[in-house]
Amino acid sequence: MRRLSSATLDALPDDVIRPAYDRAAVRAGVVHLGIGAFHRAHQAAVFDDVLNAGDLRWGIVAASLRSPRVRDQMAPQDGLYTMLVRDGSSERARIIGAVQRVIVAPEEPLALLDALASPHTHIVTLTITEKGYKLDPATGELIEHDPQLAADLASLTRPQTAPGYLVAALAKRKALGLPPFTAISCDNLPHNGRRLRNAVLALAHRHDAPLAEWIAEEGAFPETMVDRIVPATTAEDVAALAARLDVADHAMVKTEPFTQWVIEDRFCGPRPEFGAGVQLTAAVAPWEEAKLRLLNGAHSGIAYLGGLAGIEHVHEVLALPAARAFVEALWDEAQTTLSPPPELNIALYRRELMARFDNPTLRHRTRQIAMDGSQKLPQRLLAPIAARLATGKGIKALSLAVAAWLRWQAGQDDLGNAHDVDDPLAGMIAARLKGAGTTEERVAAILRVDAVVPPALAENGAFRMALTRWLAMLETQGALATLASFQGEI
Template sequence: MSRLSSQTLAQLPADVIRPAYDRAAVKCGVVHIGIGAFHRAHQAVIFDNALNAGDLRWGIVAASLRSPGVRDQMQPQDGLYTMLVRDGAAQRARVIGAVQRIIVAPEEPQALLAALASPDTHIVTLTITEKGYKLDPATGALIEADPQLAADMVSLDAPQTAPGYLVAALARRRAAGLSPFTAISCDNLPHNGARLRGAVLELARRHDAALADWIAQHGAFPETMVDRIVPATTAEDIAALATRLGVEDQAMVKTEPFLQWVIEDRFCGPRPNFGAGVQLTAAVAPWEEAKLRLLNGAHSGIAYLGGLAGIDHVHEVLALPEARHFVEALWDEAERTLSPPPELDVAAYRRDLMARFDNPTLRHRTRQIAMDGSQKLPQRLLAPIAARLKAGDGIDALALAVAAWIRWQAGRDDSGAPHHVDDPLAETMAAALADKQDTADRVAAILAFDAVVPPALARDDRLRTSLNPWLAILETNGALAALAAFRGVME
């Protein structure tokens, strides 16, 4: 079967939405670092909307800092791919044309630097996951022991990290008399704009204090919050779409109808008319906090408990009454820690979240969500725990979610089947747990990781007292028994 491409675009069924602009006339005003499925279903769609509206400045040069996988999927397709929006029985296919070029940074570091330094580039977006910023999750400081970052601290001739590429490109722009670009982190980091700015300034200062001062004065690093559920694409998805389209699309993404992008109104150059789904605001933090603690916090709890129980997908976990009860209780606890903006109706947001989680056509895998837990838990679960303990409130649901994450580190589910613990600290945590003989010792070993658990929180006996019994139930009787016990305790 032929591939989706510029040549085969006209062959697609009439109901498939396709670019309404001349792709040959597009200029690339955006460089995106981290060309994964989420970007293709989120930010790329927003810039594609701007192109469809007639503003042809917002094509994308996309880059991968690691694998050539996405490049190899998209390059034979001229950068085109299908976004399949699924809502129950309804499906809508749209071909996105915003991505004009894909660079694999380790293969072509100078090409990425040239794109970042181009006069056409006004905005740089990043979806590199929490670990890609090389920042300590607890303090926000650069992890100087990281070998890639250590190399960038010595030389930026061929950068190896995202902060390294940004600093090197900003140095080129300054030397050429160009203004900086607006750099937008689209990852689930607390205060992601401030953290990205801090990483760039700290690394720049290691090389050139005057450059750091110039970036601080003229650059822009807006805070942002992104929200859309984008499950991993499977071989079955690709085959089913090929049957529908009559061409094969190796780069397709599947997603839900919901899309939200809240951006701090802080830019240092041109920006598009973002349109539907995007909200510019003076303060992103309340939106970010609500999303991290409600959507992402619940997702983590569902992922670890469901994964331990051998349940593959989010909607299947929530088919259990005990699991729905747990999620609502977790939301009750987390909601008390929020300061929502006036525009956010938290009760309606919770209802919408449950409906999104229940969408059976997304088939969002628990193991996909379970990745990189050590990077995600500080903002999703540990921050609301700290806030509730400070207020003297209970943490039963939040503690059960954290205990399930600790149990996940054992690498086996409740049936004894092995699973891969996909986490940058997996080996270190496994070693720390290896010789621990009882539950309390295992909890203490995990709480000792100050890169994950803030030391003040780790020393709080109320946290240990809450975690120990839940981990004991999980280890002895399993996740389903823990959910049943939680419902019994709460009722």
């Protein structure tokens, strides 16, 4: 079967939305680090909107910092791919043309540096996951023993990390007399702009103090909040789309109608006139906090409890009345720790979230959400737990979600099926838990992982008791019975 490409665009069905601009006339004003499904369904679609509106300065050069997989999917398709927007029984197909080139950084490091240092590049966006910033979650300092970061600390001739590429490119721009670019983290991290800035400045200081000062004075690292559910694409998805389009698209993504990008209005150079779905604001933190503690916090609880019960998809978990009651209770707890902006109606937001979780066409897998839990729990669940304990409030639902994460570390669900614990700290956590023979010892072991649990929270007796109680119930009765017991108590 023919592949999706510039040559096959005209052969697509009439209901498929195509780029309304001349792709040959587009300049690359954006470099994106960490191209994956989320970027293709979120930021790339935003810049595609800008191109469709007639501003052709905002094409994208994208880079994979590790695998050639996405490059190999997109290069035969001239960078084109389909974004399927699914809601219930409806499905809308749109071809995104914003990505002009995909670079595999380990294969072409100098090409990526050239793109970052191009005078046309004004914005750099990143979706590199929490672990890509090479910062210790507990201290915020560079993880100097990380092999890739250690290499970048020694030399930036051929960078290996995202901070390394940014520092090397900014040094090149400074030498060429070019201004810095605006660097925008699009990862689900609290204060993501500050973290990115800290990583870049710390690495720059180790190489060139005047460069670090120039970046600090002239550069910009806006805080952002991104929101769109983008489940992993399956082989069945690719086959179904090929049958519909009569061309094969190996880079397709599927997503929901909802999309949101809140950006701190702090740029150091040109920016596009963003359209619908993008909100510029003076303060991102309240939006970010609400999203992390409501959407992402609930997602983590659903993923671990549903995964332990052997349930594959989010909407299937929410079909259980006890799971639904758990999510509402978690939101009741987390909501009290928020300071939402006036524009954010929390009651409406919760209803919208539940509707999004219920969308059966997304087929969002619990195991996909369960990845990298050690990096996600501090901001999603542990922060609201600490806030509630500080004011004497209960943590029943939030602590159950954390206990489910701890139970997940055993690598086996309630049905006896093994699963990979896909997490950068999996080995260390497994070693800590190996010698823990009782529930109390397992809780004590996890509380000593200060890269995940803040020391002050680890010393809190109420948290320890709640975690021990729920973990014991999960270990002896399983997730479904534990959820039923939880529902009976609220």
